[in-house]
Amino acid sequence: MLGLWNPLAKKWLPYLLNRVTKTYNKYMKDYKRELFSNLNDFKGPSGDLKVLELGCGTGANFQFYPSGCTVTCVDPNPNFRTYLNKSLAENDHVHFQDFLIAPGENMPQVASGSMDVVVCTLVLCSVENVDGILAEIHRVLKPWGKKVFSQSAIVQVPPLKKMRGVCNLHHR
Numbered sequence: 001m002l003g004l005w006n007p008l009a010k011k012w013l014p015y016l017l018n019r020v021t022k023t024y025n026k027y028m029k030d031y032k033r034e035l036f037s038n039l040n041d042f043k044g045p046s047g048d049l050k051v052l053e054l055g056c057g058t059g060a061n062f063q064f065y066p067s068g069c070t071v072t073c074v075d076p077n078p079n080f081r082t083y084l085n086k087s088l089a090e091n092d093h094v095h096f097q098d099f100l101i102a103p104g105e106n107m108p109q110v111a112s113g114s115m116d117v118v119v120c121t122l123v124l125c126s127v128e129n130v131d132g133i134l135a136e137i138h139r140v141l142k143p144w145g146k147k148v149f150s151q152s153a154i155v156q157v158p159p160l161k162k163m164r165g166v167c168n169l170h171h172r
């Protein structure tokens with residue numbers, strides 16, 4: 001059953017998430033604004049702000065990022081690409097670096113000590129190897145880097161309560 005479910009879920013989850021995200025962002029707008037408000041404080045000496053978005057999904061956070069930052073996206077599901085492109089087109093204040101198809105536990109494409117900020121929202125609930133992801137985050141962050149996590153707030157949004165656990169199906 002799972003052998004059949006996984007490819008289907010992998011294909012349909014980006015579509016579903018894209019629909020849910022619009023409502024979620026509407027409810028969480030003020031919270032997200034505050035969450036990402038001080039990202040510029042973590043710019044490196046060069047004045048650039050390099051952000052790694054881990055488990056980027058549809059790119060729901062781009063609209064809250066500061067102008068001029070450079071974003072590298074990582075997600076194991078390549079089917080998010082279409083929605084990611086749409087998000088990037090709507091948020092041209094963000095410079096897109098790359099979309100890497102990889103799990104957060106193993107991102108050899110991302111150089112050690114290369115990121116000012118790592119963002120990881122609504123991802124850790126659906127992964128088994130949280131320690132592996134945290135180790136990779138620490139590896140790729142610069143010494144002054146910032147980690148931004150946001151988790152499980154989805155269950156606070158009334159119309160979305162029923163979505164809890166959907167992401168888990170995808171990653172079994």
Ligand SMILES: C[S@@+](CC[C@H](N)C(=O)[O-])C[C@H]1O[C@@H](n2cnc3c(N)ncnc32)[C@H](O)[C@@H]1O
Pocket residue numbers: 017021054055056057058059060061074075076077080102103104105120121122123126127167171
């Ligand atoms: C609920 S979605 C959240 C997407 C986005 N971060 C947001 O806040 O809208 C979970 C995301 O985590 C990704 N994901 C699942 N397992 C992952 C892993 N091991 N490493 C990185 N991302 C993962 C999924 O493909 C999906 O894009």
